[in-house]
Amino acid sequence: MNTLDLNFPELVRDKSYINGEWVGSQRTFDVYDPATQEKIATLPDQDPEVVDTTIDAAYDAFKEFKKTSPRVRSRLLRKWFDLMTEHTDDLAKIVTWENGKPIAEATGETKYAASYFEWYAEEAPRMYGHTIQPSNPKNRAYTSLEPVGVVSIITPWNFPIAMITRKAGAAIAAGCTVVVKPDAQTPLSCLALAFLAEKAGIPKGVFNVVLSATKVPEFGLKLCKNKKSKKISFTGSTNVGKILMEQSSSSLKKCSFELGGNAPVIVFNDARLDQAVAQAIATKFRGLGQTCVCANRIYVQSGIYDEFAQKFANAVLKFKIGNGFDKATTHGPLINEKAIEKVESHVKDAISKGAKVIVPGGRIPELGPNFYSPTVLTNITNDMRVCSEETFGPLGALIKFETCQEVIDMANDVDYGLASYVFSENVNTVHLVSEALECGMVSCNTGIFTDAAIPFGGVKESGYGREGSLYGILDYTVVKTVTIGNLSLEN
C-alpha cells in the first residue's frame, strides 16, 4: 500500500529487518495516518522470541564488526548519510505520513537525522585513548575505547527517524551492532532506514529492526534481560525508562535514558521582546508541543508580561492547523486521542484553579479526531498540573514572575531536567541563570538549539547519557586499560 507518490517506492517496507533479511510473521498490525485515520501499512506483529534470535544474530555479527577499522565504519556511515540525503524528499514524506508533522518540519527532521550519520562518520576515526604513567616507574599503561557490544534500542514516535540515527550512528561508529524496536505508530521511517542500510553495505546483523504492537512490554523485557545485549539505549517517557532500568539490572546493562522533560522558558524584562516571543513560539509549538525539549512552562517577568502574552496569543492565532502534506499547514495533528486528552486535562485543571483563557483553542473535529488548535492560558500558578507534568501538546502556559531567584526556584521545582530557555540581553543574567538551572541543556536567546554537534541529554528524571557531539560515542564504548609492567632494557 503506497499512496505517497514516492520517487523510490521501495522505501516503504512491509517486513521487519533481521540479519540482512526481510522477515514477516503470521500476526500483523496496522499503521494509520494520524491526520486522515487511513490505514497506511500492515506490518508483522512479531512474537517476543524474535528478540532473542535477533540479538543472537547481532551478537554473531559483532564478533566480526568490532574488528573493522574505524575508517571502514566511517565510510559505511558516510554512504548511509549520502543515501539519506539522496532520498530526503521521500523519507520526509514517510515521516509526515506516519507522524503527521508538516512536510517542511519532516524534511528538517530527515536532514537532522542524516546529520548524525555524517557526524559519527567523522567521529569514528577519533576514538582516542590515553597513555598513562602509573606510579611504578617500570610500568606503562594505555587505554583504548572498545565497543560495548550488542545494543538494544527503543525509540518513540515523535521523531521517527532522528531518534534512531542519533543512537545507531554512534553505536555503529563505535563498532557495536544494534537491535532497534521503533514505536508501532511510526515504524515505516525506521524500516526505510534499514532499506538504505542494506544499500549502503552495512554488513548483515549490524542494524536490525524488530516490530511489535501488541507485545511491547514483553519485547522490552527481553531487550533488557538478554545477556548477549550489553547496553540499552531508550528514548521515551520517564515512566517507561524507570521500568527498563529496573529490568536491565539483572544483566547489569550499560544504560542511556533520554526521557521526558518539562522545559521552562524564562523571559526577563530586558529581553528583545519580539525575538523572545517568536522563539518561545518556536520551542513551545515545534511538533505541536510534542518534543521532549518543548517549552512546558513560560515564565515572563512582570514588566513585559502583558505585552508578551498579547504578542504570544496573536502569533498562535496565525497558525494554520491541517494535514502535514498541505504546504500551507504550519502545524499538523497530535499523534492520537490520548495525546489530546492529556492536553485537555491540563487545560481543565488550570482553568479550575484560576487560569485565564486568552486563546481557547480546542478540538477541530471537522479536520479529524487528532486535530487540536492550541490553547493559551495566563495566570498559571505552581499548583497546576502543567507546572509539574509534561503536557506534550499545544498548551501555552504563561506564568508571571518578579525576581531572578524566584524564577530559578520555580523552574527547578520539578522532577525533570532536560532543556531550559533563557531570554535576556544581560550577560550576567544569561550566565548565572544558566548555571543555576538544574537541567542538561540551556538555550539562551533561541528556541531551537539541537544539533548533531551539541551534547543532548538530561539530569534528574529526564535521564542520563549524552547523544550527539564528541560525548555521544562514549555511551557505546568501554575503556580498556592495558598495563605493561617490569620494563627493562636488560635481556
Ligand SMILES: NC(=O)c1ccc[n+]([C@@H]2O[C@H](COP(=O)([O-])OP(=O)(O)OC[C@H]3O[C@@H](n4cnc5c(N)ncnc54)[C@H](O)[C@@H]3O)[C@@H](O)[C@H]2O)c1
Ligand atoms: N529526552 C529525549 O531525548 C526524548 C526525545 C523524544 C521523546 N522523549 C519523551 O518520550 C515521551 C513521548 O514518547 P512516548 O509517549 O511514545 O513514550 P513511551 O515511553 O510511551 O514510548 C517510547 C517507546 O517505548 C516503547 N514502550 C512503551 N512501553 C514499554 C515497555 N513497558 N517496555 C518497553 N518498551 C515500551 C514504545 O513502544 C515506544 O517505542 C515524552 O515523555 C518525551 O519527552 C524524550
Ligand SMILES: O=CCCC(=O)O
Ligand atoms: O524530542 C526530543 C528530541 C528533540 C531534538 O532532538 O531536537
